[in-house]
Amino acid sequence: MRFGITILPEYRWSVAGPKWRRAEELGFDHAWTYDHLTWGGLQDSPWYGTTPTLTAAALATSTIKLGTFVTSPNFRHPLALTRELLALDDISDGRFLCGIGSGGGIDSTILGGDELTPRQKVDRLAEFVELLDKLLTTDKVDFKGEYFETRNGRTLPGCIQQPRIPFVMAANGPRSLRLAAQYGTGWVTTGGKADDYESWFGTVRDLSSRLDDVLEGRSFDRYLSLDSKRYALSSAAAFEDATSRAAELGFTDVITHWPRPDGIYAGSEDVLEQVAAEVIPRLR
Numbered sequence: 001m002r003f004g005i006t007i008l009p010e011y012r013w014s015v016a017g018p019k020w021r022r023a024e025e026l027g028f029d030h031a032w033t034y035d036h037l038t039w040g041g042l043q044d045s046p047w048y049g050t051t052p053t054l055t056a057a058a059l060a061t062s063t064i065k066l067g068t069f070v071t072s073p074n075f076r077h078p079l080a081l082t083r084e085l086l087a088l089d090d091i092s093d094g095r096f097l098c099g100i101g102s103g104g105g106i107d108s109t110i111l112g113g114d115e116l117t118p119r120q121k122v123d124r125l126a127e128f129v130e131l132l133d134k135l136l137t138t139d140k141v142d143f144k145g146e147y148f149e150t151r152n153g154r155t156l157p158g159c160i161q162q163p164r165i166p167f168v169m170a171a172n173g174p175r176s177l178r179l180a181a182q183y184g185t186g187w188v189t190t191g192g193k194a195d196d197y198e199s200w201f202g203t204v205r206d207l208s209s210r211l212d213d214v215l216e217g218r219s220f221d222r223y224l225s226l227d228s229k230r231y232a233l234s235s236a237a238a239f240e241d242a243t244s245r246a247a248e249l250g251f252t253d254v255i256t257h258w259p260r261p262d263g264i265y266a267g268s269e270d271v272l273e274q275v276a277a278e279v280i281p282r283l284r
Contacts, residue, residue: 001243001246001247001251001252001253001254001283001284002029002030002252002253002254003027003028003029003030003243003253003254003255003280003284004028004029004030004031004032004067004223004253004254004255004256005023005028005030005031005032005255005256005257005258006031006032006033006034006069006225006255006256006257006258007019007020007023007031007032007033007257007258008033008034008039008042008257008258008260008265009033009034009047009048009049009050009053010042010045010046010047010048011046011048012046013056016048016053016056017056017057017060019258020056020057020060020061021060021061023061023064023258024061024062024063024064026272026273026276027276027280027281028064028276029064029065029253030064030065030066030067030097030253030255031057031061031064031065031066031067032066032067032068032069032097032099032255033050033053033054033057033068033069034050034068034069035050035068035069035070035071035072035099036050036105036106036107037074037075037106037107037110037111038106038107038110039105039106040105040106041263041264042263042264043106050068050071051084051087051088054066054067054068054088054092054096055087055088055091058088058091058092058093058095058096059091061095063095064095065095065096065097066088066092066095066096066097067096067097067098067099067168068097068098068099068100069099069188069225069255070099070100070101070168070170070188071098071099071100071101072100072101072102072103072104072107072125072128073102073103073124073125073127073128073147073148074103074104074107074108074111075107075110075111076128077148078128078131078132078135078148078150079131079135079150079153081132082132082135082136082153082155085098085136085159085165086136086157086158086159089159089160089161089165090157090160093160094160094161096161096165097165097166097168097186098165098166098167098168099167099168099169099170099188100125100128100129100132100167100168100169100170100184101125101169101170101171102121102122102124102125102170102176103121103125104121108121118173122173122175122176122179123146123147124146124147125176125179126175126179127145127146127147127148128147128148129167129169129179129183130183131143131145131148131150132167133164133167133183134153135150135153135155136155136158136159136164136165137155137163137164138155139154139155139156140152140153140154140155141153141154141155166184166185166186167183167184167185167186168184168185168186168187168188168221168223169183169184169186169187169188170187170188170189170190171187171189171211172189172192172207174210177210177211177214178214180211180214181211181214181215181218181220184220185220185221186220186221186222186223186252186253187211187220187221187222187223188222188223188224188225188255189204189207189208189223189224189225190225190228191203191204191207191224191225191228191229192204192206192207194229196229197229197230200228200229201245201249204224204246204249205249208222208249208250208251221252221253222250222251222252222253223251223252223253223254223255224246224249224251224253224254224255225254225255225256226239226242226243226246226254226255226256227256227257227265230242231256231257231265231266231267232254232256233256233257233259233265233267233268233271233272233275234267234271235271236271236274236275236278236279239256239271239275239279240279240282240283242254243279243283244283247283258272259271259272
């Protein structure tokens with residue numbers, strides 16, 4: 001099992017920088033930040049840009065992998081995004097992971113226009129990932145789709161990681177799971193809708209089984225975001241229980257959130273320290 005932590009892009013760097021460095025010191029395998037313009041429930045909170053945050057995190061660390069949780073087509077064009085990804089891959093010396101999903105929530109309408117239907121979102125995601133894959137692996141890309149277009153899209157200088165930066169694909173539905181299997185090196189899920197913690201893990205089990213059907217025996221990294229129905233760092237016991245359940249379902253990686261002082265993901269950094277010192281070494 002590998003362990004990840006998400007640090008929301010809500011802190012001034014004087015506060016955020018020590019958190020990213022501490023995540024590496026505590027032995028986390030990967031650290032993430034949200035790639036949203038804002039996020040439900042935190043619209044009144046400070047919010048900083050994803051790419052500058054990850055650039056600073058790459059310069060403040062040396063071994064931990066860094067990623068977007070998750071990038072979507074809501075406000076990004078694949079060619080403009082390619083430039084940012086190439087820079088992050090280079091500055092991190094090949095430690096960058098690109099989490100990708102179809103997008104939703106406030107980001108889908110904050111720039112104006114009507115929200116797409118679920119089917120249209122998956123159509124757009126398929127086009128987005130296809131073009132992003134081409135741009136990161138092939139120079140001089142001409143592409144014209146329903147949602148995106150490039151004319152002589154250049155790939156230079158190319159990725160540090162070969163053949164390209166890994167995609168960790170967020171997917172729950174049948175089509176998006178197939179996209180994950182086609183383009184991803186891993187799959188990430190927050191589970192499905194559920195009324196309680198036990199039922200939520202039931203949705204996670206069902207989704208993992210659906211991925212098994214798509215993969216047809218092929219091995220695949222599987223990331224579970226633990227905090228959808230119960231904050232995993234509410235206690236060391238809660239974290240161990242959630243991680244053990246994820247392992248039983250075949251997940252290779254789990255992700256939790258850095259404790260916030262109040263509201264969503266409210267918790268204690270003392271619990272984080274205890275989990276890193278006692279629980280994670282036992283579960284690796």
